[in-house]
Amino acid sequence: MSWQTGLIKTILDPANLIISTDIAVVIADKYPKARHHYLVLPKEDIASIFQLNRKHLPLLEELHLLARNIIEVRGECFESFRIGFHAQPSMQRLHLHVISKDFVSSWLKTKKHWNSFNTSLFIPYEALYENLSKNDKIERLPKAKVEELLSKPLACNQCEFVAKNIPSLKEHLLQH
DNA sequence: GTTCTAGAAC
DNA sequence: GTTCTAGAAC
Numbered sequence: 001m002s003w004q005t006g007l008i009k010t011i012l013d014p015a016n017l018i019i020s021t022d023i024a025v026v027i028a029d030k031y032p033k034a035r036h037h038y039l040v041l042p043k044e045d046i047a048s049i050f051q052l053n054r055k056h057l058p059l060l061e062e063l064h065l066l067a068r069n070i071i072e073v074r075g076e077c078f079e080s081f082r083i084g085f086h087a088q089p090s091m092q093r094l095h096l097h098v099i100s101k102d103f104v105s106s107w108l109k110t111k112k113h114w115n116s117f118n119t120s121l122f123i124p125y126e127a128l129y130e131n132l133s134k135n136d137k138i139e140r141l142p143k144a145k146v147e148e149l150l151s152k153p154l155a156c157n158q159c160e161f162v163a164k165n166i167p168s169l170k171e172h173l174l175q176h
Numbered sequence: 177g178t179t180c181t182a183g184a185a186c
Numbered sequence: 187g188t189t190c191t192a193g194a195a196c
Contacts, residue, residue, distance in 0.1 A: 003177055090177050165190065
């Protein structure tokens with residue numbers, strides 16, 4: 001089994017499921033990039049956002065419902081979370097990220113980690129939903145665009161601060 | 177996706 | 187000399 005199928009294997013074990021419905025499940029991200037970081041995955045075998053079409057809109061609504069549920073279950077505030085998909089996913093099985101905006105985590109280690117959640121490489125749930133409604137599919141970003149976004153400066157998500165490197169960004173995030 | 181680590185950056 | 191980044195992983 002290659003590493004890309006790790007999520008599919010993870011959800012096979014009921015012990016890993018924080019929430020489970022007929023349609024979807026919620027698990028904790030194995031390498032959380034913030035104080036709270038969950039993944040919502042459909043039980044249906046959909047590899048990624050690129051397999052979606054208009055028929056999946058009700059499924060997306062179910063995923064978002066579970067996203068709101070896990071935030072509530074954990075006693076957290078909806079407004080303190082980002083909910084969305086990576087524009088360039090690495091792991092198989094469609095997964096909706098539910099991540100708190102603090103980004104305080106020892107697993108946050110690289111510029112790629114930061115920019116994948118804090119540039120257009122992160123597609124908010126609502127944006128993906130609207131895009132799918134309109135176009136009946138999700139287009140892959142051009143390689144050059146991905147590289148441009150990955151190389152963006154380390155701009156704080158809560159103020160105008162731009163960090164010189166990852167350690168200084170992490171130190172800064174702790175101050176918020 | 178992570179781990180490891182060479183060599184760049186400081 | 188130490189910190190930090192970025193590319194290979196058969």
